[in-house]
Amino acid sequence: MSSTYQDLRVGRARPEIESSWTRSRLSGLREDGTPALRQGPVAGEGALARAAAPVLERAQAELDGTQFALVLADREARIVDIRCSDKSFRRALATLGVVPGVRLGEDQVGTNAVGTPLETRQGLLVRGAEHFMTAFHTFACYGHPIIHPITRRLEGVVNIGGLTGAEHPLFAPLVRRIVRDIEDRLQLDSTRTQRRLLAAFQAAVRSSRRAVMVMGQGVVLATPSALALLEPADHAAVQACAEDTRADGEVNHRLILADGRTVGLRCTPVDGAEGVLVDIVPERLGRRGTDAVDHATGWPLLVVGEPGSGRTTEARRAAGSDAATLDATDAVWQGERDWAKGMAALLEDDGPPVIIENVQLLTEQVTALTARCVRSARRRTVLTSTPGEHLDGVHAPLAALCNARRDLVPLRRRRHEIPRLAQSMLADAVGPGGAKLSADCLRVLAAQSWPGNLAELRRVVQFLAGRRSVGDIIPSDLPASHRGVPAPASPLRQAEREIIIAAIDAAGGNRLQAARALGVSRSTLYNRMRALHIH
Incomplete structure (x- = not known):
């Protein structure tokens, strides 16, 4: 047993290591756990990658013939580049899951020489058993943060690693020199960029x-x-x-x-x-906003949107506050026969409008009965549904019956509305004069993918309201699941993402049909959707 490991067991770890272990445990990690390394997008075209590429290439040449690897990660601890001349050592990293695109954040894998320097903004050597997770005990690494010389913003980290016991006393000065060279190139690149931005601003x-x-x-x-x-x-x-x-x-x-x-x-x-x-x-006064509802629309009305996108709110806005509501999910415990009888009786009577929620859950027989009742209803009717091919199949009789349809845009497609929505939700939760979302926090929220749409945003805001009732809410107050900012996508990846989303929307959610329209197989479409984080 090594002396380092013995020192750790008897409580003689360095203060910076002990502090990192504490943060790791508070993140819910276990020492004997398996690292959850999932590969995500690689920001290989940004300013950091451009500045680092020639520096890492030169450093790799200097390390040729050694069993050391250089790792470049961005500010979210996501690996951007790995340089290693030794194939066996690179295979050992890949076997563990350390490849471009994975995150090595302290909140994800515990103490390590990528995530911990980003957390502390200081260089750190992590030897063998000083890593929080046992899976990394075979490595010794030194990591140093990259600070943009103009904006002073944390841009990423450079890490050098080898097998435990092979760490060299020149690890720290070598990496510091690499970081200094990258920071110099960032300054040159930023100076050129800022001159172009200033020229565009002055011309405008x-x-x-x-x-x-x-x-x-x-x-x-x-x-x-x-x-x-x-x-x-x-x-x-x-x-x-x-x-x-x-x-x-x-x-x-x-x-x-x-x-x-x-x-x-x-x-x-x-x-x-x-x-x-x-x-x-x-805009000039008097122009109607996009959120305005035209109450003179045709009836019946079909409101289509993903779960959590606000279908119920939109239906109530159209039908009025006195509308009666039926939910197709109730047919599960009421029984289809009893639910259908209640629906038919409600639509036969005079009264305020009726909202029938979640029609995508109705069976073919109940759909046909509902369509007949809606057609002869004495009340105005609003139907809500998820998007998808079922509206052209089993539930086509209901969709065809509606004289108006409103498709709700997912929250990830209208990110510019997220700050206003989040502030409004928080004001409702904490009341006037309560906590406020800081500008940095709003930027982080706007960058999330929000697969659960408005419902997910509301849950996050309620979490924040319970955590802080006064003062400014900052990014560290967010739940860990919504604290990170995805790596910026290249224009090509962004264009590909939008093309795929548009094809799926045009196909009504039918991914097989979307794949055919794009001229690719369904498996290829699914692979690209996973790579581009399309939910």
Whole structure:
């Protein structure tokens, strides 16, 4: 048994290691647990990867013939690049699951020389049994954080690793030199980028009354008119709109500000600068917002949306607060016969509108009976359903019967609305004068994928309200599941993602039909959906 391991067993671990172990246990990890390393997207085209590539290539040449590996990870502890000349050592890393795209955050695998330096913003040597998880005890690693020299933002970490006992006293100075070279290249790249952003901003600003912003990596420029128009909560929404801008053209958005006003956003990419020029145009008074409901719409009305997307809210908005509600899920415990009798009796009487929820759960026989009752109903009727091919199949009689249809856009497709929605939900939960979401927290929330839509957002906000009733809520207050920010996607990956989503939407959720429309097999479509985090 090594002396290091014996020291650890009797409580003589270094203070920084003991602190990291404590954080690891608070994250719910176990020393004998299996590392949950899931491969995600690799941000191989961003400023960090560009700055690091030649530096790592030179360092790899210097380490040729050794059993050491260099690892570059981003600020979320996701591996961007691995450089290792020794094939057997690289295979050992891959067998453990350490490959580009996986996260080595301290909250995920415990004490390690990637996640822990990111947590503490300090360099750290982790020897063998100092790793929290037993699975990493065969490695000795040194990691050092990369700090952007201009923005002072934590950009990532460089790690060098070898087998336990093979650690070299030059680990720390070697990695510090690599980090310094990467930081120098980040500064050069940032200087060129900032000059382009500044030039685009100056060219756009012809009048101080024009509300214009330029947003790039670590840089935000705004006219006084833009600053006067936007509240702190609005900045995260504008940034979400800017991040949705493709590299090949202009994108327009409509945004409801925190004070209730509606503005138009014209987002134009800045060539060669990874930034966006945003023109903010207030709308004239009297124009109806996108959330307005036209009560003169045809009836019956079909409201279609994913779980948690607000189908019930939209149905009640259309039908009115006095509407009666039936839910197809009740047929499970009531029995189809009794549920159908109650539905028929309700629709035969005069009275306020009726909402029939979750019609996607109705069997073919009950669907046919419901369609007949709705057709002859004496009340206005609203039906709610999930999207999918069932609306063209089993439930087609109900869908065809509706004179109007509203398809609710998933929350991940309208990220610019998330800051306003989250602030509103929090105000309802804590009351006036209570806690507020900081701008950084709103940016993190806007970056999430939200597969559970509004219902998931509401659960997260309620968690925050229970944790902090006053003061500013910051990213560390968020639940661990919603604390990370996904790595930025390249324009190509973003375009591919949007094409696949559009094909699935056009196919009504039928993925086999979407695969045929795209000219690929269903398995290929599923693989690309997993790689692009399409739920």
